[in-house]
Amino acid sequence: MNDPDTLHQSETDETPTEASIPEKTGLLQLTFAEARVLGCLLEKEATTPDYYPLTLNALHSACNQSSNREPVTDLGTDEVEEAMEGLRYKHLAILVHQAGARVAKNKHTLEQVFPSLTVAERALICVLLLRGQQTAGELRQRTERLHPFSDVEATERALHRLCEYEPDPLVKHIPAGGGRRVATYIHLFCGEPEGGMATAPAVRASETVASPTWREEMENQMAGLREEVATLKAEIQSLKDELGA
Template structure:
């Protein structure tokens, strides 16, 4: 990657992509609309509290340093609006854009999570399609845009992260521990069976004694 976007730049760019795909009738965005998008409580991780000055400065950096945002003037309005400029840098499909957008605004995710979250932007068939798209982004002819992270303890699926910012810290996956059965310190299986047989034999004897006592009781009153 030829540059690294800060976390705030990733959030602003991700929100521009998101609103273009999710609400095209309200895109490009005004500064106020973009601030609200960046500070949403849902569909965001982490949740941010950005003010207008910070978002405006971030837009300036995206426009001048990275050429990833454009300022546009709306017809008959003095309020400036903003759109992203990703398409002039890389040739991503709509499916790939949806995945990158979700990674920008939510952080690392599993293929299953990405499929669920991308559904509001662009429908994806299943997790297998997401896996295919992630590998396309990893081996893209214009660069490597995503990376697979080590499996988290207790998780079945591994997460993926984008590479438009600082490279995520990759730690070697610890080998799975093989559970070794503990040595049995209690009675063996044969000993437990013998104990049960002894208990059954005792119960039979007690039952026989009760029957004998009952018969003797009946005889006394005949």
């Protein structure tokens, strides 16, 4: 099983150098598709490490899965491939060639561009990339399989560090008010939201509860199983394609 925090440098055909890595997040300006692909790579690295790095088919499936995505998309394979090219250009991803494999696989390099990020902070970035603007309570619940936070306060502390990240913030805090009942957070990998302020979705009172219910935990587990099945199916299809079946 691969270690989610280990870069397989021996398997890569290109490695970002210090001189080539952007110094400011403002230079990244990811497209929606690039953000979705990066989020999927971060997610699958943690939740299905046996199948990571991902083939293009597996990455395509991950981008369009119906669970843990907002919005649910129907990106084409060519769009996913183009997004990967964009991420490689921005030094946030690479292709890896593994011994015995005929198909190159896709891997993120977020930790090389932002080496000081903790596992907890990476988990938050992952879920923000995949699901957009969320409350601290939602983020705590939705990062459970990536990194378990002890409580909402711990989640907020990690979010605060991302809001204060140097040289440029990676996350923005949207305070309650102006029709927003609860403070929310958004990622800044695609730049500032239009008008400098995002519109928060309607928040149910239950979303502020610190501990997820047994039903929510069960739903998270089922979503995880569906993700693993989808990834496995995509990998099997890739093998069939390699063998010409």
